Amino acid sequence: xxxxxxxxxxxxxxxxxxxxxxxxxxxxxxxxxxxxxxxxxxxxxxxxxxxxxxxxxxxxxxxxxxxxxxxxxxxxxxxxxxxxxxxxxxxxxxxxxxxxxxxxxxxxxxxxxxxxxxxxxxxxxxxxxxxxxxxxxxxxxxxxxxxxxxxxxxxxxxxxxxxxxxxx
Numbered sequence: 001x002x003x004x005x006x007x008x009x010x011x012x013x014x015x016x017x018x019x020x021x022x023x024x025x026x027x028x029x030x031x032x033x034x035x036x037x038x039x040x041x042x043x044x045x046x047x048x049x050x051x052x053x054x055x056x057x058x059x060x061x062x063x064x065x066x067x068x069x070x071x072x073x074x075x076x077x078x079x080x081x082x083x084x085x086x087x088x089x090x091x092x093x094x095x096x097x098x099x100x101x102x103x104x105x106x107x108x109x110x111x112x113x114x115x116x117x118x119x120x121x122x123x124x125x126x127x128x129x130x131x132x133x134x135x136x137x138x139x140x141x142x143x144x145x146x147x148x149x150x151x152x153x154x155x156x157x158x159x160x161x162x163x164x165x166x167x168x
Contacts, residue, residue: 011054014047021062022047025069032073032125034114042072070130074140077118112162120155127152 025046030039046069053068054060113121119141126137138148 009055010057011051013060014050014054017060017062017065018047021065024062025065028066028069029073032129033076034110038076042069042076045072070126070140074122074126077122078141081118108163112159115162116155116158119151120158123148123151123155124159 022043026039026043029042029046030036033039033042046065049068049072050058050060050065053064058064113124116124123137123141126132126140127134132140134148134152135145137152138145141148141151143151
């Protein structure tokens with residue numbers, strides 16, 4: 001008997017985990033971007049990228065899909081920052097010292113996080129919500145470790161000012 005001419009698409013493996021992974025991916029994105037429309041858009045981008053990843057031989061699992069979602073979220077924040085930045089250059093003071101030990105109200109913190117620039121929001125989310133070490137955050141953001149540490153310092157200062165209602 002001869003070998004069949006048509007081979008099944010490897011992306012069909014994604015269908016096996018789709019129903020279980022969809023709420024996880026959407027929930028992950030919604031918790032981090034806070035906007036349903038963006039979370040839905042990023043979820044669809046995640047699954048479209050996953051189809052290509054399956055065809056390229058990627059492993060199909062919910063954890064793999066969350067990793068793709070993280071990359072899509074970072075890409076989204078980078079795009080948004082480029083759009084809002086335009087030609088302006090902003091310089092914010094850095095604080096070397098960071099002894100902020102107060103507890104943070106989660107709802108207020110999410111509102112403040114949503115109001116930050118996309119670069120600051122992305123860096124803080126990857127570092128403190130996702131728990132990634134600084135070198136890993138740097139890799140995701142396409143920056144050096146030193147530049148990422150500076151970005152995190154500025155982001156923490158901006159978050160602190162916005163959270164406490166201090167001077168801008």
